[in-house]
Ligand code: SF4
């Protein structure tokens with residue numbers, strides 16, 4: 001399977017199954033349309049009005065060479081390996097909802113403004129410790145384990161964060177594990193004490209901000225309706241600098257109300273942030289600010305614009321990373337990882353303040369997805385296996401899709417919300433994903 | 448080659464032989480939290 005596209009005058013060809021990426025000139029790009037369907041004479045006939053015969057033949061020869069090297073029309077060789085990688089599921093990451101309370105009332109909050117449709121509660125540190133025990137117990141031989149402190153707003157229960165970190169670290173040696181911690185916060189409460197602790201103990205921090213003040217404050221506001229931009233910007237700038245502009249992300253969401261989101265990304269870059277992730281709202285079905293089919297052309301243009309500016313700025317020394325443009329072509333993850341995707345429901349689970357287990361933060365509160373409780377150290381392996389056995393080959397849309405090895409099958413939560421089935425991808429998400437991958441590949445050609 | 452420039456070879460199929468150890472980061476854990484581009488994760492072995 002191949003995918004060809006042109007961006008800013010660069011003709012690109014992706015050989016999906018081998019992972020090869022090529023730049024083609026005009027002749028070769030057109031020859032490719034006929035290459036598998038016609039023989040050389042026919043191709044020359046079709047294209048000789050436009051190109052010289054010698055050129056066409058040369059291009060054909062080069063295509064043949066690529067093919068013989070296994071870098072064009074390479075057959076899918078991975079399906080047969082699925083059984084080989086089929087092991088007992090292990091859990092390697094937990095999202096700990098240390099607080100189901102929040103000091104904001106963001107409009108698009110998938111957690112129903114922090115409480116996930118339940119009561120506004122904080123996680124007792126003892127529950128957090130049971131979650132660590134549970135993770136160690138479920139992680140088999142995996143050494144690297146991850147904990148993400150999430151909410152609601154985790155700074156509302158920072159003492160629990162500290163206790164759980166200390167507990168996890170105290171267990172590392174005995175069990176030969178290595179913990180890494182992430183914390184996701186709206187930054188409103190962030191103070192010097194948090195900063196010091198976070199910089200010493202938390203490997204990655206995700207700071208929520210949507211971009212320009214008007215964009216941010218339209219969606220992200222306090223209980224009294226006031227926006228957060230002015231209060232958080234100095235705090236998150238300071239935190240980012242204190243981490244040498246690394247090992248953090250400013251993380252925003254764009255919705256139908258700011259389709260010109262490239263300006264929000266660039267605004268964040270203008271503020272000096274070097275690690276930026278801004279992405280489409282998820283699971284917003286029926287809210288009014290969900291992204292619709294008719295918005296796609298506008299959004300495609302925005303991604304293209306952003307890609308152009310991205311290259312331009314990086315070349316002129318105004319470096320920044322945009323999470324979805326960062327594709328590592330040669331050193332990226334192995335194919336096993338790319339087939340399976342995010343790991344929700346089997347490798348990655350979310351834990352509520354009460355200790356209830358769900359496939360990921362987006363599924364929290366959906367009864368049909370409750371998988372157990374860390375206090376009882378139980379796990380419903382029926383649900384776990386269902387998620388584990390989901391991969392790009394179980395999703396007919398993904399099998400056909402050229403972007404599958406970059407995307408890995410999309411977001412199960414999105415699929416479920418839109419189709420009641422984790423095996424049917426959310427098509428708008430797919431279109432945006434494919435556009436991002438095209439832009440990311442084009443960026444590679446410019447570096 | 449005159450007409451084609453390869454910017455990345457067949458690196459994907461090369462990972463068949465040594466892949467699948469599972470020590471890498473989970474995907475939703477870094478920045479994205481809601482969507483999934485796995486290709487930007489790195490391999491722990493390298
Ligand atoms: S873009 Fe959509 S169809 Fe393609 S691999 Fe991702 S989820 Fe599957």
Ligand code: SF4
Nearest residue numbers: 342360411412413475
């Ligand atoms: S299902 Fe979606 S939201 Fe949940 S971990 Fe996977 S990509 Fe993230």
